[in-house]
Each structure stands twice: as C-alpha cells, then as structure tokens.
Amino acid sequence: MDSITVFAPATVANVACGFDIFGFAVDNPGDQITLTARDEPGVRITDIIGDEGRLPRETSRNTAGIAIQTYLKHINRTDVGVDIVLHKQMPLGSGMGSSAASSVAGVYAINELLGRPLPIMKLLPFAMEGERIASGSAHADNVAPSLLGGFVVIRSYQPLDVIRIETPASLFCTLVHPDIEVNTKDARFILKNEVSLKNTIIQMGNVAGLIAGLMTPDYDLISRSLVDVIIEPVRAILIPEFNEAKQAALDNGALGCSISGSGPSMFALSRSAEIAERVGAAMQQAFLSVGITSEAYVSQINRQGPKVLVGEQVPS
Amino acid sequence: MDSITVFAPATVANVACGFDIFGFAVDNPGDQITLTARDEPGVRITDIIGDEGRLPRETSRNTAGIAIQTYLKHINRTDVGVDIVLHKQMPLGSGMGSSAASSVAGVYAINELLGRPLPIMKLLPFAMEGERIASGSAHADNVAPSLLGGFVVIRSYQPLDVIRIETPASLFCTLVHPDIEVNTKDARFILKNEVSLKNTIIQMGNVAGLIAGLMTPDYDLISRSLVDVIIEPVRAILIPEFNEAKQAALDNGALGCSISGSGPSMFALSRSAEIAERVGAAMQQAFLSVGITSEAYVSQINRQGPKVLVGEQVPS
Incomplete structure (x- = not known):
C-alpha cells in the first residue's frame, strides 16, 4: 500500500463537569488526511485544504506533521518518506478538537500505512505531541476520544491513564x-x-x-x-x-x-x-x-x- | 407490635477521593436500637449502653432521639410515645459513622414500628437531622449508605440527590x-x-x-x-x-x-x-x-x- 486516506472525528472535551478529564467523539464533523509514500525520507506537507491558509505548512510546526514525525522517530523508521495532504473539514479554534483530529488522523494513517506496527492505544502519546504544538500543552481530552472513539476519562496524566466509558446508543x-x-x-x-x-x-x-x-x-x-x-x-x-x-x-x-x-x-x-x-x-x-x-x-x-x-x- | 430492635451499619465516608460525596456501609460494626411503645406521648431515652456515659440522654440533644422526634413531627404523629434503648456497638468519634448509625437505626425502627408509613428513601432527611446534632452540619455521606446500604454518591445536597452504585461482590x-x-x-x-x-x-x-x-x-x-x-x-x-x-x-x-x-x-x-x-x-x-x-x-x-x-x- 502506498497511499491511505483516514478520517478522524471531532471531539467534545470537558463535557460540562469534567474539565481536562472528560471527552467524547462525534460522527460529524472531523478531519481527513491522505498520506502518500515516497522514496525520499522525511515527512512533508504538500497541501492543506480548508484552512484558508492559516495552518503552518512546516512539518515541525504542524500538529499532524509533528505527530507523524514523533511516531516515526519512536519506531525507528525515519527512513520512511510521506507526503501529507490535510483536508480540514471543521473550523479552526472552534473548541471541537480540530487540532486533535488532524493529529490523530495523521498518526493513525501512518501506523496503518506501515502495517500497524503499534496497537491503536499506543498511538496516544504521539497524537498528544501534535496537540502540544497547537495548544501549548499535551492535553489528552480531545486526542484520546478522537483516537479511541466513545466517551473517555483521562483519570490521570502522570502516568497517562485513559478509561473508555460505555454510552447509551440513543445519546x-x-x-x-x-x-x-x-x-x-x-x-x-x-x-x-x-x-x-x-x-x-x-x-x-x-x-x-x-x-x-x-x-x-x-x-x-x-x-x-x-x-x-x-x-x-x-x-x-x-x-x-x-x-x-x-x-x-x-x-x-x-x-x-x-x-x-x-x-x-x-x-x-x-x-x-x-x-x-x-x-x-x-x-x-x-x-x-x-x-x-x-x-x-x-x-x-x-x-x-x-x-x-x-x-x-x-x-x- | 409494641417493641422492635434494629441494627444499622457503620459506614465509611469520603472513600479517599470522594470528600463529602462518597460513602459505603459495612456489615460490621454497627449500632443497635430498641424502641418500645408506651401510652404517654413523647420520645424518651431510657438507656444507652456502651457509650461510657458520654452521649446526651436528653432526647432533643441525642442523634437518635432528635431523628425520631423530627420524623414523628413530619408524619403528624406526636401522639406516639416510645422508650429508646440504644446499644452503642462501635467507638464514638471514630470516623465510622457512629452517630449516623444511631440516627438511622432510630428512624428506621420507628418507621417499622408504625407499619412503615414512609418508604425507606424518604427517611433520609430525618436521619440527617440527627447527624446535624452530632457534627454541626447535616451531612449525608454516612447517613445515606447506612440507610440504603451499599455504596452511595451524594451527587447534590441542594436538592438532595443520592445515587446507589453497584459494587463487586468480592470487595x-x-x-x-x-x-x-x-x-x-x-x-x-x-x-x-x-x-x-x-x-x-x-x-x-x-x-x-x-x-x-x-x-x-x-x-x-x-x-x-x-x-x-x-x-x-x-x-x-x-x-x-x-x-x-x-x-x-x-x-x-x-x-x-x-x-x-x-x-x-x-x-x-x-x-x-x-x-x-x-x-x-x-x-x-x-x-x-x-x-x-x-x-x-x-x-x-x-x-x-x-x-x-x-x-x-x-x-x-
């Protein structure tokens, strides 16, 4: 496989009473990312659509870019080369986890593209690194529900302890x-x-x-x-x-x-x-x-x- | 029926993280109360055993006494006369809900003695009145689990909102x-x-x-x-x-x-x-x-x- 397109969901963090500890994912909206393998090593953002030119194109300053870079470094695959096309499908700075969705979509996509060397749960720290670039601190209350789906509790940050809570189907x-x-x-x-x-x-x-x-x-x-x-x-x-x-x-x-x-x-x-x-x-x-x-x-x-x-x- | 003896369980309030909102009841220890009906109206404490003389014998200053009095007033049965014998079976001021157990035992006993005019859940405010005498404020985190059994959450005090949580059998x-x-x-x-x-x-x-x-x-x-x-x-x-x-x-x-x-x-x-x-x-x-x-x-x-x-x- 040399190309993959992934959707990652928007998220509601805090959920009224649960500041910094609760978050859930929604089916709509969300962000979409396309990764295409290329021979030359390195992570490159070739296009961002739907951000009105506001997001940084430089890999190390872009949430999806930094998340993918951090991931590749961790699994010792800095030999990998990918082109990123990010389709922003939700407003920036909206409080719906826009940066988290991009970050999660990126990390999930690269992990699938490489044949899933890591289980999904292990992707969280890399997606959080992307979030750190966007918000100044590595919060998990958008990233975790976007990655895992459902309603999550961040019970603890040190060490990171994320719990998934079942929710009623008709909510x-x-x-x-x-x-x-x-x-x-x-x-x-x-x-x-x-x-x-x-x-x-x-x-x-x-x-x-x-x-x-x-x-x-x-x-x-x-x-x-x-x-x-x-x-x-x-x-x-x-x-x-x-x-x-x-x-x-x-x-x-x-x-x-x-x-x-x-x-x-x-x-x-x-x-x-x-x-x-x-x-x-x-x-x-x-x-x-x-x-x-x-x-x-x-x-x-x-x-x-x-x-x-x-x-x-x-x-x- | 003109006499009844009731046991009410000790309780653990707070349960580490849940200050003022969590509490659970235990099988042992607990307090025991005997109520005996008498013709003359009024609530009278005839004996307290196991307190080394430290608890007030005056009805309006005793947690069980005040709880029963408040209850009788509420159901318009101040015509009722009862003698109370309280068997303290746990240490006072111990943090195990000693006053709550006495208060709950008293209210539960009088309600049973009179043929249960109120459902159990409705007894909570009267037991809380007893608790107010003992601790200076009408907390529910001992009284509610002693009355309802199990693990409870006091979600809110105003209005009072008590939720019972299922616990694993082998805890x-x-x-x-x-x-x-x-x-x-x-x-x-x-x-x-x-x-x-x-x-x-x-x-x-x-x-x-x-x-x-x-x-x-x-x-x-x-x-x-x-x-x-x-x-x-x-x-x-x-x-x-x-x-x-x-x-x-x-x-x-x-x-x-x-x-x-x-x-x-x-x-x-x-x-x-x-x-x-x-x-x-x-x-x-x-x-x-x-x-x-x-x-x-x-x-x-x-x-x-x-x-x-x-x-x-x-x-x-």
Missing part, C-alpha cells in the same frame, strides 16, 4: 459553532488557579453522577449531572449569547448544554436525533438574534475513532 | 480504629477553603475512575482511583502512624487505604476476606509499634442497610 450530540473565535491559550489564561472546596465538592458530585448516568444508563441522572460550576461561569463570558443559546437548548429538550472544549462551540446532549436537531436549530436562532451566524452538527457519539476512507485497513 | 473492607480520638468539627476546621485547580482535576479523575471501576467492575481501576490529593494530606497529620499503617495495608495487598470519614479510623479495600484480614493485622501492628492499641473489623460492603433483629419487619 445524540448537537454541536453549534458560532462564527467567532476563542484562542485556547486565552481561554485557559482566564481560569483561576484556585477553586473553592465547596465548588470542588459540587463538581465531584456531578463527575460521579455523569459516569454513573452513562454506565447505568440513566438519562435523568445524565441530565442532572451535566452541570459545571467551575469553568463554565468563567469561560461563558467569552461567548456572546451563551446563556440564551444554552437556555434555548434546555427549553427544547436537551439533557444538558455547555461549552465544547474551550469554546466558542457549544454542545448539547439529547435522547434522540429529532430532539438534537431541534436543539441545534434553537441554539442557532439564539446566536442569529444578535447577528452571529453559526454551523450546527448533529450526530451520535462516535464509537469507532478514526476510519480508513481510501486504502486498505490492516485487519484488527 | 472486602478493613476498618481499623486506633484508640485515639479526633473531633469531627476539628477535622473539618483544619481543611483549607481553597483547592488548586490542578488538584481538583486530579481528584475528579479519581472520582470518575472509582465509579467506573466499581460499576465495571475493574479492581485495578478501583485501586488506581483510591487516591485523595486534597483531604488526606491535611487530615493525616491528626493520625499518628498514618503513613506507616497505610503502607502496611498496601504492602499486604489492599487495593487502597485512606481515612474513614474524618478519622481517626482508617479503611482499606481488598479483593478477598483473606487479604482484608491480613491487611487489618498489618495495620494494627503499625499502630502497636508506637504503642497505640486498635480494633479491626473486616466485612463485605453491606448491601441491605438497617435490619430488624427482634420484632416484625413490615413486608417490603
């Missing part, structure tokens, strides 16, 4: 991306370094409730637990009409609604595709009422992670 | 009570009101991991998640030889070990009765090495809550 996600931009570094900068013990206890209760709600499954418990008393109150001020869009989601039957990652995208979870569609329309309307256009995406929780679109997948 | 608890005393109010007073965001994230990861570990079940995950970076480092200084006793538990195969409630008792969880017994002996030895005697209790997680020992249980 649908609405993602709404208002056409404004929030820089991940800024979104992190405005957070306070200290949390009251009282709010820590409330947040822990919701973290426990959400995991129990997902695993049982118990939709009412999921709904009651989708509450963030620590991060959302601070970051919501970066998103115009946040409260109105959230209220519109809840009024239209969403189980819960909060910021996706560091924003400005917002996510809502609902019990059916129909409710999730209605929730999306209502949220878009809330943004539009102050002149902000937006994109809405509705899909199930993605359980698969990356998938090969063109080229041969290594049998698992 | 055994070791409770070791060193013969020293820690006042619950002191143990709370030394806690800081602020937590670093970093430690909040670590703790949330462990909270999520412990719930997932219990529900899966996954003993390794339970073990990795039984970590408390917020409360234990502060409260451990109140317990001489805490670090040595904890290390002895882990060295002897415990999945995890931490402070039970606000201490000074310590709990450990293990995968078998045999390991739990060995862990208990090793912890007692650690305390004894500095001249501190202790009691050790080994039992499964209690799944039943209170039980009627003498008298007729209302069919459920």
